[in-house]
Amino acid sequence: MKVLITDDALDTGGKERQILTSLRLFHDDPSVHMHLALLRESGVMGDRAFDYADDVMVCGRRNPISIKTVRMLKEYIRKHGIELIHCNGVIDAFHVFLATFDLDLKRVCTIHGYEKGKHLLVHKHVLSRFDAVIAVSESFLKDIKKDGYRARCFRVIPNSYSIDFIDFIDLQRQDSELLKLVMVSRFDWSKDHITILESMKMLKERGYHVHLDLIGSGKTEYTDSAKKWIVQLDLEEMVSLKGSVEVTPELLFGYDVMVMSSIAESFGIAIVEGMVTGLPVVVSDIPPFREITDNGKYGLLFGTGDPEDLSSKIEQLYESRDLRDQLASLARQRADYYSPEAFSNRTMALYRDVLGDATGADLDDSQS
Numbered sequence: 001m002k003v004l005i006t007d008d009a010l011d012t013g014g015k016e017r018q019i020l021t022s023l024r025l026f027h028d029d030p031s032v033h034m035h036l037a038l039l040r041e042s043g044v045m046g047d048r049a050f051d052y053a054d055d056v057m058v059c060g061r062r063n064p065i066s067i068k069t070v071r072m073l074k075e076y077i078r079k080h081g082i083e084l085i086h087c088n089g090v091i092d093a094f095h096v097f098l099a100t101f102d103l104d105l106k107r108v109c110t111i112h113g114y115e116k117g118k119h120l121l122v123h124k125h126v127l128s129r130f131d132a133v134i135a136v137s138e139s140f141l142k143d144i145k146k147d148g149y150r151a152r153c154f155r156v157i158p159n160s161y162s163i164d165f166i167d168f169i170d171l172q173r174q175d176s177e178l179l180k181l182v183m184v185s186r187f188d189w190s191k192d193h194i195t196i197l198e199s200m201k202m203l204k205e206r207g208y209h210v211h212l213d214l215i216g217s218g219k220t221e222y223t224d225s226a227k228k229w230i231v232q233l234d235l236e237e238m239v240s241l242k243g244s245v246e247v248t249p250e251l252l253f254g255y256d257v258m259v260m261s262s263i264a265e266s267f268g269i270a271i272v273e274g275m276v277t278g279l280p281v282v283v284s285d286i287p288p289f290r291e292i293t294d295n296g297k298y299g300l301l302f303g304t305g306d307p308e309d310l311s312s313k314i315e316q317l318y319e320s321r322d323l324r325d326q327l328a329s330l331a332r333q334r335a336d337y338y339s340p341e342a343f344s345n346r347t348m349a350l351y352r353d354v355l356g357d358a359t360g361a362d363l364d365d366s367q368s
Contacts, residue, residue, distance in 0.1 A: 001351065004035040004082045005053075006073075006092040008061070009043035012244055013186075014269040015088055015112040018159045020045055023052035025163070025344045032348075035080060039069055039092050055080060066095065073099035084108060084351055087130075090115060090123045097126045106354045110134040110157070111144055113266050124148050131354045136267040139287030143266075155350050159269045160343035161276045161335065165249045179210045179318045182255040182279075184247055184270035185262065187218025192284070193226050196261040198307035199314065201233040206311075208318055210238065213255070217244040252277045256324065257317055260284060263304055268292055275299070276335035280327035282313045298334035299327060 036053040059069040087093040087109040133151035135141035258274035281299035283289040293299035302309040
C-alpha cells in the first residue's frame with residue numbers, strides 16, 4: 001500500500017503532531033509505504049517527519065493557487081505509484097483535487113477544525129469528490145454534516161497521543177503544597193482564557209496556593225488581551241505565559257491538574273496528552289470534551305464560561321489528594337482509547353476499506 005500524506009507545512013499544533021505520529025506509527029509496517037508532501041515549507045517539525053517517510057517532497061508554494069504545486073503533486077504521484085492520498089487541510093486538499101481529478105487513486109481527508117467563508121465553500125466542494133472524510137470526534141462529525149459536507153464515506157478517527165508518551169505513563173508525581181495548573185492551547189477567542197483567569201482571581205481571594213501556566217501562542221490581539229487581564233486582576237505572581245513550548249511528557253509531569261476553558265473545539269488532543277500522564281482534567285462542558293471525559297466519568301466538567309464553577313472544581317482537587325489520585329487513575333484508563341495503537345488500527349481499517357480490501361457496505365453505511 002503506497003500512501004501519500006499531505007499538508008501545507010508541519011508547524012506546531014495538534015494536527016501537525018498527529019501527522020508526525022502517523023508517519024512514525026507506519027514507519028516499520030512493511031505493508032505500508034508512507035510518503036509526505038508539504039505544499040509550502042517543511043515547518044518546525046519537518047525534519048523529524050522526514051526521518052519516518054519513505055520519500056518526501058516540499059513544493060515551495062507561494063501563491064494561494066499554485067499551478068506549479070499541482071504539477072509537482074501529479075508528477076510525484078505518478079512516479080511513486082501512489083494508491084491513496086491523505087490530506088489534512090483546505091489548501092492541500094484543494095491542490096490535491098486539481099492534481100488528481102484524472103488519476104486512478106483514492107482520496108481521503110481528515111478535517112481537524114472549523115472553516116469559514118470561502119475556505120468552507122471550497123472545502124465542501126472539494127471533499128464531496130473524495131472517497132472518505134474523517135472527523136476527529138463524534139460531535140465534530142455532526143457539525144460538519146450540518147455545515148453541508150458530503151462524501152462517500154464519513155468516519156470518526158480521534159487523534160492519538162504521541163508515541164513519546166508511552167514510556168512515561170507509569171511515572172509518579174511529587175507532593176507539593178502548591179497546586180500547579182496548566183492549560184495548553186493557542187490564544188484565540190474560542191479558547192476563552194478570560195474565564196480561567198477570572199477563576200484564578202477567585203482562588204487568590206480565597207487564599208488558595210495555586211499557580212497557572214498558559215502554554216501556547218496566538219495572534220497578538222489575543223496574547224495582549226490575556227496580558228492585560230493578568231495585570232488587571234493582579235495575577236502576575238499566579239499566572240505565567242510560557243509561549244509556544246513543545247508539549248512533552250516530561251513537561252506535563254511537572255503539573256498537577258490540566259484545565260481547558262474552550263467554548264468551541266473539534267477535539268482536544270492536549271487533554272488526552274494530559275490524561276495519559278495521569279493529570280486530572282477540569283474542562284468546559286462542550287461536546288468534544290464530554291466525549292473525551294465520557295460525560296464527566298473520567299474528568300471534571302464545569303459550566304462553559306463560568307469562572308465560579310471552574311474555581312470550585314479546582315478547590316475540590318486542591319482540598320482532596322484522594323480525588324486527584326482517583327481522577328489520575330481514571331484519566332490513564334480513558335487515554336487507552338486514544339492510544340497510538342488504537343489510532344493506527346482505525347486508520348488502517350479505513351485505508352483498506354477505501355482501497356477495496358473490505359466490502360463497500362461499511363463505506364455506504366457510514367454516511368448515515
